[in-house]
Amino acid sequence: MQKLMVLLKHSQLFCTYSYPFNSICSNVINVGTYRQLSAAKFHTSSVIWKRRKTGEEKKVNRILEYPKVKGEVVEVWNNITAEELAKVLKKDFNYIRDIFLDEIKSPKTVISDLKYLQQGLRRSGRRMKIIANPSNNKEQIIVDKDVFPRPPASKSELKSRPPVVTVMGHVDHGKTTLLDALRHSSVVEQEFGGITQHIGAFSVTLDSGAKITFLDTPGHAAFSAMRARGAFVTDIVVLVVAADDGVMEQTLESIRMAREAKVPILVAINKIDSPKADVGRTEQMLVEAGIQIEKLGGDVQAIPISALKKQNLNLLTEALVLQAELLEVGADPSGPVEAVVVESRLDSNKGKLCTCIVQRGILTKGNILVAGTAFCKVRNLHDAEGKVMKEVFPGYPVEIEGWKDLPAPGELVLQVETEKRARDVVKFRQDKLDAEKLEEDAVMIAEKRAHHEKEYYERLKLKRSLGRYKLKNDGPRKPEIPKDDDPTPALNVILKSDVDGTLEAVLNALDTYDQDGCKMDLVHYGVGSVSETDVELAQIFKGIIYAFNVNCNPNIMDLAENAGVQIKFYNVIYKLVDDVKEEINKRLPEKEVEEVVGEATVLQQFEVNQGKKKNPVAGCRCVKGTLRKSAMYKVIRNNSIIHIGQLSSMRHLKDEVDTIKTNTECGLQLLDKTITFEPGDSIICYQIKMERQTTMWDPGF
Template sequence: MYKKRKDAENRKFTRPIEYSTKLPVIKVWKNITPRDLGQILNRDMNYISQLFLNNLKHPNEPIEDMKLLQQAIRRSGHRIEIQANPTNKLKELEDRDIYPRPPADKSLLRPRPPVVTIMGHVDHGKTTLLDALRHSSIVEKEFGGITQHIGAFSIVLDSSATVTFLDTPGHAAFSAMRARGANITDIVVLVVAADDGVMEQTVESVRMAKQAKVPILIAINKIDSPKADIERTKRMLLEVGLQVEDMGGDIQTVPISALKKQNLNSLIEALVLQAELLEIKADYTGLVEAVVVESKIDIHRGKLCTIVVKRGTLRKGCVLVAGTAFGRVRLMRDADNNILNEVTPGYSAEIEGWKELPSAGEIVLEVDSEKRAREVVYLREDKKKLEKAEEDKVIVIQKAEEHRKEYEEKLKLKRKLGRYKLKQQGPRKSEYENDDKINLSIIIKGDVDGSVEAILDTLDTYDSNLCEMDLVHYGIGPITKGDLDLAQTFKAVIYAFNVECPNKIKEEAEQVGISIKPFNVIYKLVDDVKEELNSRLPPIEVEEICGEAVVLQQFEINQGKKKIPTAGCRCVKGTLKKSGFYKLIRNGEIIHAGSLSSLRHIKNEVDTIKTNLECGLQLADKSITFQQGDTLQCLEKVLKAQEITWDPGF
């Protein structure tokens, strides 16, 4: 009986403690590293090493013994839960994602219209050329006379050949949009003005076309201009690496006048010939593959995007995925707003029916059902979160390493000092709290994704320390009540780029003092941002020269028992003021700077001396002597407005 009782007591003593099941849980995985464990517990490596009784070899060496891991985590006051390694999860998500199909069999390929991108510098006549080819008036619709979106539309030329054209902006701010134009095109038509020649965006367009490995056809425009010089333009093209036919190369050049429609037939023939040589074909069967050219929000029609189909045939009811957006095709329209029943490879269309707005440049892929589309969108969102976590992990490791080194250095210094305390480095916290920073908070709302992207890219070039620029929010579509709430919270200025602001929103904004600024030309918007930044800067005190005098001779005046040196001067520029600040300059060097004690004309004490008048002048510092030919500058301290030095590249 005694033995049984003793065994029972022993068993009772060795039972797990009941409260251990209530310990907080941390999720770990097999072969986790001590560094990863430190991040999960939010503790440094010294603490992790103590949990393992200082038996760890390296922070990045995997812990293979799960029992050892469990004991260490129990010492930290936690329980473990085994999960899959996040790195493996990322690979699993990638395996479940959808991708473009492998290249089609040659037997399935059929000819398709070429996709031609018009590129070049701003105001070199790209849109005017398209206007002439399309027999429309696109230029009149563009604010400020410059293209600010990528236009995609198909044209049946007089030769009965069909070509899909992309009109890309030539403005510096739209480099990302031009890059997308080059990457989805078959041929680039580079428009160069005969009077201007090769300019900055011309060179950039050439670089993009070469990176995309796309053949180039050069249209030398504005040959009707009095300053046109075709040969000089060709030489400039040669200098940027374009070997034109006339100079022994293989790149065709066609001189044209888009405005007067001169020599356009030659350009069309060269374009069709280039397309035939490329033998442009596509697979019209299977799931659709396309590229988003532009996207926007319409008040009445919802979320819209313009796409160019690369493979398959798009029909009403198709389920599409683009990035983390998906939708079922409800309606398709061409550039002339005509409803389409199907869109084949090489053609563009505006699609209605998106649940979320896809970003310009995204690859569009067709899936079998909305269920599969949602699954793809969810896993892509998870993949983005994991990738972000991995990026954050690297940053955390770097910061932890920096803090560890700093701690070790301070610890060594502290031990070296012994009983003496280590002095605090840098300013105290109260000094930081009193440091009022000047900032401008802004909200950007645009009509299409490409325009918003171009504005953001331009704002990214801002790097002045005088005034911080905070981008509170940006989006596509009209200004909403949510935008007003954000603007009121952050005291932000709302910039509306080519979007309408409802009257109700305007009235509410005026009541609460929110500034809404509408623009339809990007460089005017940026100029206003500059003005807003400048308006927030406090004026600075600067010295301005208001007068200048030449010393004719020095004479001394008795004041009591002392002889005070006095300069006999003539004012040669501006006005001398008794209240001014004076600099004495001798042989180009400043000898003295200070105020006056006396300014006299003849024998009278005066406040000012004008040009060509002589005067006697005494400095407050009586020890300073003068020499004939010395210069005295009279300066005034005035408040001057500061200006931000910011070059956005316009």
């Protein structure tokens, strides 16, 4: 409109034209200008003009309203409010009111006429594009792109399924031995050091014909996260407590996790055949821990057993079956599959595998599954013994083959229709995680920026307060050259493990390291065998490769040997941690340690003439050990050290000597002649030794 008004400035015709908003304005325009503007493709309507001299009037059915702009395209929607439009245009409400010629009175005014909206946007030099209302479609977009579990099934749709029983308890209380006895296998012989390294999920058919799915969770402190996942997918928790040990730290933790999961507990008091077994004491400890057992007036069954000698196992299984019947566990076998990842691992022949427990639907070969940011097309299904399964019903464990990436233990597995749908879900979830990480990074950046600005303004304030006096080093700062050699020793670790859950447990153990003497940096970690890339990283960072329960190709071993890289193999977690401790101890610098050699008591102070001065000499008796002239000495008075230094003279009678033995009197003169002595002072003779340090790191076991 501003251009239009400039063109109308020196016209010879009166031009009266009206806007659709009933606003009338009059301007003067000449014919040549009018033709020029008409050719410029302006919107027009009726106009009445007349000559000044003759007063002749003529009606022209074209009027100059506003130009067809080619400006920025903005996205708007039906029934947009003035406030929302201001946010879209990144302007305030006054701007919106101006482009609509003061017709908009409130920010909450709804603009329902799209033509009216288009005219206002053209006045602002913009074009519009109609889209759906984002506020209405935001939730729908999430529903369309992500996948969620179905609503709970009605009671009429539920069918009977095997209960999922989790065995928990303290390390070495006999959990795996109990499962070994129940399924007549030899799991303990296959484990390293008698410690369960990852969750075992398998189905057991009892002598009564009842089927139960068992989860054997590790009892070690480092596997607390894995035990927590076991508790949240289970129907019943069997708490194994040794009769000779009673309630221990991990026992209390297992009780807490079972209560958080709101899962009923059944207690198995194991090792009743041990000479130190005390069932009564164990029951009392359980009551003190909050487990009200039936024998003492509670509602929790506590059954004394011996897993090693298979005593009272029938009582335990009957209690399990009874508890399952009371719970009336069931699942809906129809519809898309829902399951929970118990464990994931990388197999050199089969690829990426994960152990799941089906919770809903029937899992078959060819199903498309999504778990977190991983998906798979089921290639094969195996049971705990490696046998191929055609279909898996709810309540049964299964090992799934065909994952594109390893899903994290504890993730919910959901079935989708196609691979394209699975990729869309994974991409959406990954983008969401990336966005959350960006937000966290933005907060950290803002905090650092605020810190730097605070320092800058404080320095600026000080500089201004000094006036003509300048701050030292106030000129342009030289760029700091990063130091190549950090004086703090460091241990660089590369960790490879057999399964994801065990890897997490080892990482949690290493994450507890918080000592200052030596840094420990985790360069890389992953599931699977040691690769050539791992060796290259270890060579670059001068690190050590820890292979936990995985093998290494002979070619990789030769490559590591030629590169001077250590590969250490372990299959028991506490042995791996002990080796890490030893490596840290090797890197810690030696420290100075005072070793007391002897001690003397001052009997009297003498003064001897040396030149023109009289210098003090302590007349002493050695009461402990040996005094050596070359050693260091402390003078202690009233339990306070008043001097530390060396001797200038040590005499026995009139002879200068190098050592004084116990119960021998002597005269001691310090290098510092200003120190005076009093009867009763203690003089400690000591020497400095360099001693190897040991780390105080305690990972919790």
